[in-house]
Structure formats: C-alpha cells, structure tokens
Amino acid sequence: xxxxxxxxxxxxxxxxxxxxxxxxxxxxxxxxxxxxxxxxxxxxxxxxxxxxxxxxxxxxxxxxxxxxxxxxxxxxxxxxxxxxxxxxxxxxxxxxxxxxxxxxxxxxxxxxxxxxxxxxxxxxxxxxxxxxxxxxxxxxxxxxxxxxxxxxxxxxxxxxxxxxxxxxxxxxxxxxxxxxxxxxxxxxxxxxxxxxxxxxxxxxxxxxxxxxxxxxxxxxxxxxxxxxxxxxxxxxxxxxxxxxxxxxxxxxxxxxxxxxxxxxxxxxxxxxxxxxxxxxxxxxxxxxxxxxxxxxxxxxxxxxxx
Amino acid sequence: xxxxxxxxxxxxxxxxxxxxxxxxxxxxxxxxxxxxxxxxxxxxxxxxxxxxxxxxxxxxxxxxxxxxxxxxxxxxxxxxxxxxxxxxxxxxxxxxxxxxxxxxxxxxxxxxxxxxxxxxxxxxxxxxxxxxxxxxxxxxxxxxxxxxxxxxxxxxxxxxxxxxxxxxxxxxxxxxxxxxxxxxxxxxxxxxxxxxxxxxxxxxxxxxxxxxxxxxxxxxxxxxxxxxxxxxxxxxxxxxxxxxxxxxxxxxxxxxxxxxxxxxxxxxxxxxxxxxxxxxxxxxxxxxxxxxxxxxxxxxxxxxxxxxxxxxxxxxxx
Ligand SMILES: Nc1ncnc2c1ncn2[C@@H]1O[C@H](COP(=O)(O)OP(=O)(O)OP(=O)(O)O)[C@@H](O)[C@H]1O
Ligand SMILES: [Mg+2]
Numbered sequence: 001x002x003x004x005x006x007x008x009x010x011x012x013x014x015x016x017x018x019x020x021x022x023x024x025x026x027x028x029x030x031x032x033x034x035x036x037x038x039x040x041x042x043x044x045x046x047x048x049x050x051x052x053x054x055x056x057x058x059x060x061x062x063x064x065x066x067x068x069x070x071x072x073x074x075x076x077x078x079x080x081x082x083x084x085x086x087x088x089x090x091x092x093x094x095x096x097x098x099x100x101x102x103x104x105x106x107x108x109x110x111x112x113x114x115x116x117x118x119x120x121x122x123x124x125x126x127x128x129x130x131x132x133x134x135x136x137x138x139x140x141x142x143x144x145x146x147x148x149x150x151x152x153x154x155x156x157x158x159x160x161x162x163x164x165x166x167x168x169x170x171x172x173x174x175x176x177x178x179x180x181x182x183x184x185x186x187x188x189x190x191x192x193x194x195x196x197x198x199x200x201x202x203x204x205x206x207x208x209x210x211x212x213x214x215x216x217x218x219x220x221x222x223x224x225x226x227x228x229x230x231x232x233x234x235x236x237x238x239x240x241x242x243x244x245x246x247x248x249x250x251x252x253x254x255x256x257x258x259x260x261x262x263x264x265x266x267x268x269x270x271x272x273x274x275x276x277x278x279x280x281x282x283x284x285x286x287x288x289x290x291x292x293x294x295x296x297x298x299x300x301x302x303x304x305x306x
Numbered sequence: 307x308x309x310x311x312x313x314x315x316x317x318x319x320x321x322x323x324x325x326x327x328x329x330x331x332x333x334x335x336x337x338x339x340x341x342x343x344x345x346x347x348x349x350x351x352x353x354x355x356x357x358x359x360x361x362x363x364x365x366x367x368x369x370x371x372x373x374x375x376x377x378x379x380x381x382x383x384x385x386x387x388x389x390x391x392x393x394x395x396x397x398x399x400x401x402x403x404x405x406x407x408x409x410x411x412x413x414x415x416x417x418x419x420x421x422x423x424x425x426x427x428x429x430x431x432x433x434x435x436x437x438x439x440x441x442x443x444x445x446x447x448x449x450x451x452x453x454x455x456x457x458x459x460x461x462x463x464x465x466x467x468x469x470x471x472x473x474x475x476x477x478x479x480x481x482x483x484x485x486x487x488x489x490x491x492x493x494x495x496x497x498x499x500x501x502x503x504x505x506x507x508x509x510x511x512x513x514x515x516x517x518x519x520x521x522x523x524x525x526x527x528x529x530x531x532x533x534x535x536x537x538x539x540x541x542x543x544x545x546x547x548x549x550x551x552x553x554x555x556x557x558x559x560x561x562x563x564x565x566x567x568x569x570x571x572x573x574x575x576x577x578x579x580x581x582x583x584x585x586x587x588x589x590x591x592x593x594x595x596x597x598x599x600x601x602x603x604x605x606x607x608x609x610x611x612x613x614x615x616x617x618x619x620x621x622x623x624x
C-alpha cells in the first residue's frame with residue numbers, strides 16, 4: 001500500500017450531547033476507490049463535511065496528503081475535489097460559466113483543461129446551455145467535472161448515485177475507474193447501498209452510529225466468498241438424508257423443495273451422481289456466491305439498512 | 307494573493323450581472339431618472355418665462371421695501387432678504403433666468419434617487435450570502451482553496467462595486483437627460499452663493515459630488531447592515547425582507563424616539579450627516595457631526611465583525 005491520501009485520526013463530531021461521528025481513525029490509500037458505507041444517519045455526510053471544512057471538528061484531525069485540514073485549510077483544499085450531497089450549481093449560469101467560476105478559485109486551470117474535462121464527461125454538446133435546463137444526471141456529471149478540474153489527489157463524492165438511473169450509475173462507475181487509472185486520483189464514495197459499493201470500490205469502511213465497524217478489501221472479500229449450492233428436488237427429505245450422510249452435511253437447510261448447502265462448485269458433479277443413483281428427481285442444481293451483503297449483514301449484526 | 311482575491315471578485319460580479327434581476331434593477335433606476343427629469347421639464351414648461359427680468363426686479367423692489375419698512379423684523383430674516391436681493395441682482399446682471407432649469411438642476415435633483423440606489427443595493431447585499439445558502443451552492447463555494455474570510459471580502463467588495471456602478475449610472479443618466487432637455491452649454495454654469503455680502507461662484511460639480519458623498523455614507527451603512535443580515539439568515543427572501551424593513555422603519559423610529567436622550571446612539575439617528583450642514587438641524591441639540599461619525603464608525607465595525615463571525619465560524623449543514 002502506498003502512502004495514504006487521507007488520514008483520519010480520532011475524528012469526532014459532537015452536537016449537543018450526541019456523538020454523531022465517534023473517534024473515526026482510518027487511512028485511504030492512494031489510487032483506490034474507497035467506499036464509505038453505512039445505513040441512513042450513520043454519519044457519512046457529517047464525516048465528509050468535516051473533511052472538507054464545512055463544519056468544524058469537535059476532536060481529532062483529518063490529514064490530506066500530509067496537510068492538516070484544521071491548521072492549513074487553504075493548502076489542504078487544493079488537493080480535494082468534492083460533491084457533498086447533491087451537486088449544486090448556479091442555475092442561471094451555463095455549464096461552462098459554472099466551470100469558469102470554479103476554475104477562478106484554483107490556480108493553473110487552463111482553457112484546455114476545461115475542454116479536456118468537459119469531453120471526458122461527455123458534456124461538450126450542452127456545456128453552453130444554462131444549468132437550469134440540465135437533467136439531474138447531467139448536473140451530476142457537471143459536478144464531477146467541476147470537482148476534478150484542478151486535478152485533485154482526492155475526490156470525495158457523497159451519495160453520487162442519488163437520482164441516477166442504472167445506466168447512469170454504470171457510467172459513473174466507468175469514469176471513476178478511468179479517473180483512478182488515468183489521473184491517479186483516489187476516490188471516496190459514500191453510499192448506504194452495498195450493492196453499488198460492491199461493483200465500484202476496492203475497499204470499504206463500514207460505519208454505524210458514527211463508529212467504524214470494519215474496513216474490508218473487496219478483492220479479498222470476493223475471493224473468500226463461499227459458495228452455496230442450491231438443489232431443487234422432488235423429495236427433499238430423502239435428499240437431505242442422503243447428502244448429509246454422503247457429505248459432511250455442514251449447514252444444510254431445507255425450504256420447500258429446495259435444499260441449500262455450503263460447498264464448493266466442484267462438488268456439483270458428485271452431488272448430481274449421488275442423487276441420480278438414489279433415483280431422487282432433480283429439477284435444478286446451481287451454485288450461488290454468498291453475497292457480500294450477507295457477509296456485511298453478519299458483520300453489522302443484521303442492523304444494516306440496505 | 308491579491309490576484310486570487312480579484313478572481314473571487316470577478317466570480318461574484320459574474321453572479322450579480324448574469325442574473326436578469328440585476329438588469330431589471332438597472333432598468334428601474336434608468337426609468338426613475340427619466341421620469342424625474344421628464345416631470346421637472348414639464349413643471350418648468352408651465353411657467354411663463356417671457357418677462358422674468360421684470361419679475362425679478364419686482365421681487366427686489368418688494369424685498370427692499372420690506373427691509374426699510376420693518377428694520378427690526380429679526381436678524382435672520384433681514385440677512386435672508388439681503389442675500390436674495392444680491393442674488394437677483396447677479397442674475398439680472400449676467401442674464402441668467404433662475405426659473406429656467408439647467409443641466410445641473412437635473413443632475414442635482416438626481417441625488418434624491420440615491421435612496422433608490424440604496425434600496426436596490428440593499429436587496430443585492432441581503433441576497434449576497436443568503437442566496438448561496440438558498441441555492442445550496444454555499445458548499446461549492448466554501449470547499450476550495452479560499453478561506454471564508456476571503457470569500458466574504460470578495461462578496462462585500464462586489465456589493466460596493468454594484469453600488470458605485472448604480473451611482474455612476476444615476477449621475478450619468480441624469481447628466482445626459484439634463485443635457486438633452488436643457489442643453490449641454492449649461493455645463494460651465496457655476497453654483498452661486500452669497501457670503502459676506504458678495505456673490506461667489508463655485509463649481510457645480512463639486513457641490514453635486516458633495517451631495518452624493520453624504521448619501522453614500524448612509525448607503526454604505528445600510529448596505530453593510532444588509533450584508534450582516536445576509537450572513538445571519540439562510541434564506542434570501544428573509545434576509546431581503548428584514549433588511550428593507552429595518553431600513554424603512556429605522557427613519558420613522560428615530561424620529562419618534564428623538565425625545566429620549568438615548569436615541570442619539572441609534573444608527574438611524576446618526577445616518578443622515580446632512581443634518582449638520584448649514585441648512586439642517588440636528589435631531590437632538592447635543593449631537594454634533596463628530597459624534598455621529600464616531601457612532602457610525604462604531605456601528606460599521608460591529609456590523610462587519612458580526613457578519614464575519616457568522617460567516618466564518620458557523621457550521622454549514624445546509
Ligand atoms: N446539524 C445537526 N444537528 C443535529 N443532528 C444532526 C445534524 N446534522 C446531522 N445530524 C444527525 O447526525 C446523524 C448523521 O447524519 P449524516 O447526515 O451524517 O448521516 P448519513 O450517514 O450521511 O446518512 P444518509 O445515508 O441518510 O445520508 C443523523 O442522525 C442526523 O440526524
Ligand atoms: Mg448523507
């Protein structure tokens with residue numbers, strides 16, 4: 001793992017008596033898409049607001065590329081691009097004017113760079129139209145275009161898939177991949193939808209009620225994922241008896257005509273042979289990857305709202 | 307450093323002048339100048355100018371009569387009459403018809419429209435910060451390599467820039483209207499004043515600028531107040547409503563409260579510095595120009611400080 005782009009150290013936000021974000025400590029490695037996962041109200045947005053200086057930190061520290069947000073805000077912010085919750089734009093300006101407005105606040109953004117980003121996000125045809133005529137998806141894109149204009153090292157997107165259709169989500173995923181590859185950006189994406197995270201992220205931090213529950217590399221999680229075998233048979237009771245005797249029978253469950261057991265895919269031919277030999281009717285047999293969702297539900301004790 | 311600030315100011319200007327509302331305001335101001343000039347011209351046209359010389363001579367006769375008839379009618383009154391006679395003599399001597407409007411009459415009347423300029427600028431100022439919250443763009447604006455203080459300064463400067471633009475426009479439009487309606491040959495016409503029994507000529511433009519200058523003092527105070535209110539409210543309509551309410555109620559209130567001695571510390575009791583000129587009377591006898599200026603400076607500092615505190619220290623959780 002190369003040097004961390006973002007380091008959180010005991011980051012805490014207290015409002016009134018409540019700790020909305022409680023002692024978060026973790027690193028976001030360079031060049032990764034990092035997921036920030038948690039149910040509604042877990043404190044994702046609050047954490048992001050602290051990282052970008054919209055709200056004060058009650059305790060702790062956020063360090064971006066070695067620069068403390070608390071003590072060197074202006075310098076730290078040169079490394080960050082962010083969309084916090086919805087991508088808000090000046091609706092009475094054109095997309096291009098919005099980009100100019102953004103570019104003036106940063107050093108060294110050339111006209112060519114603006115053009116480059118506009119075409120990267122496929123906005124070239126509508127860029128001179130007023131933003132009030134943009135669809136939500138186009139606004140999302142303009143928001144991303146804005147956030148990467150100054151070549152930040154860290155891109156933070158809070159619920160970027162909000163309001164996007166499946167095609168839009170897929171597109172977002174693709175250009176986030178492209179960004180990490182082509183521009184070497186690290187991306188933090190927050191979401192309460194695990195299914196999205198699975199496809200998008202290299203690693204996820206799971207938070208719940210403001211606390212860090214776990215950090216997982218999805219690569220590992222995928223390779224460790226166990227397979228379930230689901231068998232549909234005419235006589236499930238007989239099949240269960242047979243299979244629990246023949247295999248070690250770990251975690252076998254019966255529901256209706258379906259039999260589920262934990263085993264590797266390679267066991268399927270053997271199981272089929274056994275069933276056929278005992279003249280048990282087989283209607284179907286297939287392997288299912290135990291989803292990450294199941295795994296995360298286990299981690300969070302089933303309290304995850306998905 | 308300063309180039310960064312000037313870029314921020316350009317951003318704020320872009321946000322002001324790309325809105326159609328701003329152009330409607332400019333239109334309203336131009337319309338007001340046009341209307342005022344038109345009414346002045348119409349009013350002038352109803353007066354019979356054919357025998358103005360006789361009228362002035364007549365007047366002078368009356369006034370001289372008055373002076374000899376009632377020599378003890380009061381120092382003030384008799385000096386007023388003497389001044390008038392001197393003026394009329396001067397008019398007759400130099401062939402100037404005082405009833406006839408000149409270019410400068412239009413320009414100096416336009417200073418009455420600075421109240422309108424103030425109202426329009428107050429609307430812009432009240433909207434300056436609150437609108438970013440209303441639009442949700444405040445997040446965009448604050449997440450970036452510019453401190454909140456710099457962003458606030460850029461907004462304040464852009465607001466004052468807008469006021470200056472309106473003032474110049476007001477001046478230029480009334481100058482143009484005056485030139486068209488009364489002719490540009492009145493440009494060098496001097497301002498006449500009588501002192502020590504002599505008629506003095508002075509520059510008309512300096513006098514007009516002085517009138518503008520005094521109005522600018524109250525403009526700056528109201529605009530700074532609106533700016534503070536703007537950083538207190540997160541809704542632009544509330545900010546605009548409160549700013550205008552304070553501004554319009556303030557004058558009435560300070561007149562009502564002027565019997566109490568503490569009222570001299572109110573912003574509104576001090577905001578009109580023309581009260582201390584020769585022609586004005588202070589709201590309370592013990593008040594002086596220096597006193598009012600000190601009070602205004604104190605209010606200004608407090609307004610700016612509160613605005614800065616509200617804008618830079620608060621959590622943005624919109
Ligand atoms: N200004 C505030 N005052 C009091 N409580 C707040 C404030 N802002 C947020 N909260 C509370 O803090 C908790 C975390 O909110 P936050 O918006 O960070 O959640 P989130 O993880 O982003 O949730 P979601 O998935 O719904 O966006 C919530 O319970 C919320 O009610
Ligand atoms: Mg959120």
